[in-house]
Amino acid sequence: MNKEVRHLTTKIELRSAGEGEEKRHFIEGYALKFEKWSEPLGGWFKEIISRNALDSTDLSNVVALFNHRQDYPLARNTVSEDVGRLEL
Template sequence: MIMTEIEVRASTQNLQAIDDDKKVIEGYAVVFGSESQLLFEDDGTPFVETISRNAFENVDMTKVFALYNHDYSKILARSDAGNLELKVDDIGLWFRANLPDTTLAKDVYEDVRVGNVPACSFGFTVADDTWGNSNDGILKRTIKKIASLREITLTPYPAYESTTAVATRSYQDLENKSKREKELAELEKELMNMKLDSMRT
């Protein structure tokens, strides 16, 4: 199902400042199969999620922004300008940003270099996901298909640290299915009891 809500997640992989002269930053914005920290729906329901290996298949990455702190007035690089490289490999979504010669870019580069900005977030929309229950009883969401990648953000405040609202339709579908299965089981039990009662009489 298509979900148009823009979601934001944090990468757990450390960023690297790799070229002091050219101010190049690289890292993984997404790691496939890596379970997130505990997230929360807008109704407070806790869950964890993973992103499937094929989630980025056929995703258009020709206009993705690298931002500072989710602020579109603070653009560090963009794929359509040729200074943001994006590549999907066996690990996940890798990126390399060549920062411009601006005061903001210099400050961000230095913050990454010294560890003040250790990771990044990414903004996206979801085309397909599934929900289930993990062994410890926590809901588990698997993102099977990403509809669009909007941004990669360098920020000292990763999205996993805050409450994250997500589209709840597929989770509600899971709840409704579980409820229907429970009602069906109760109905079958009631019919069986009625059948046993009729056999006794």
């Protein structure tokens, strides 16, 4: 299976909450925006993602990676003690 890699071009928000050892960090934003033109991809084309694009996608184990690096997971949407919690 071929893997398609995309780069985030939308704004994200970085936040922290709590104090001391209870302090938590959050990254909030959109990985996909449906029915809107993308920024230029590869410098030469744009795309629109259909609302149905993920209808048959298995979202049971999604991992958010830093710079698409498999060795640098930030969060996942399944229970995991090694990374943060991802909400989709």
